[in-house]
Amino acid sequence: MSVLLGVHGLRKRHGERTLFDIGQLSIEAATAYVLTGVNGAGKSTLLRTLAGLERCDSCTVEFDGQRLPLHPYPKALRRAIVFVHQHPIMFSTSVFHNIAYGLLARGDSSRSVAPVVEEAMAWAGVAHLRDTDPARLSGGEKQRVALARARVLQPRLLLLDEPTANLDGPAREQVMALIPTLLDRGGSVVMACHDRDLIGLPGIHRLKLRDGRLEYR
Numbered sequence: 001m002s003v004l005l006g007v008h009g010l011r012k013r014h015g016e017r018t019l020f021d022i023g024q025l026s027i028e029a030a031t032a033y034v035l036t037g038v039n040g041a042g043k044s045t046l047l048r049t050l051a052g053l054e055r056c057d058s059c060t061v062e063f064d065g066q067r068l069p070l071h072p073y074p075k076a077l078r079r080a081i082v083f084v085h086q087h088p089i090m091f092s093t094s095v096f097h098n099i100a101y102g103l104l105a106r107g108d109s110s111r112s113v114a115p116v117v118e119e120a121m122a123w124a125g126v127a128h129l130r131d132t133d134p135a136r137l138s139g140g141e142k143q144r145v146a147l148a149r150a151r152v153l154q155p156r157l158l159l160l161d162e163p164t165a166n167l168d169g170p171a172r173e174q175v176m177a178l179i180p181t182l183l184d185r186g187g188s189v190v191m192a193c194h195d196r197d198l199i200g201l202p203g204i205h206r207l208k209l210r211d212g213r214l215e216y217r
């Protein structure tokens, strides 16, 4: 198995408090991980740091054979890594437009984007909501749109922050059912979560943040 992203010396402080100090983290290609840890352990912060949404104190990464600093955040990682927030923020336009947005922003033509978005809406079970304003969606529907929006970008690494938090019943099950097929195209995924069913998914690798250190389980 080849290493997709190697992270060296990832340290994060808030004032005097060291939230985490991770000597080495290797994320393999085409592999799924869950990241567990108690409330406040720093799971979201770790994912946000890898996505370039938070600054780390000092860190270098190896990506595609290149050694890069994590700050300023390299363009190569911005394209390769996608972060899905626990409470996804969406434009008040339509489901279709929200899923298409990232591809259009990359410069893809409307003509090439349309079938990709249609396929993603079908995958996520939201095709019937195509023209709906996301403000009108339930939490589960919003999370499925967020996963579709991330999937069309074909990230090499997808970071999910508690994808099933605040969901229960069928909404949670529908989101869970999508997780194994997120990896269709050979990407890797790291999910911060407390959800025992996600943690127990077959073949998933386990990482745990405990007292600022990362444990491989």
Ligand SMILES: Nc1ncnc2c1ncn2[C@@H]1O[C@H](COP(=O)(O)OP(=O)(O)OP(=O)(O)O)[C@@H](O)[C@H]1O
Pocket (backbone or CB within 6 Å): 014, 019, 037, 038, 039, 040, 041, 042, 043, 044, 045, 046, 192
């Ligand atoms: N800007 C900040 N300044 C100081 N402390 C912060 C700041 N941002 C986050 N923290 C603290 O860092 C800690 C880690 O937060 P984080 O959200 O990463 O944890 P988590 O493991 O994802 O928790 P949960 O499981 O509850 O979502 C928390 O104690 C939080 O209060």
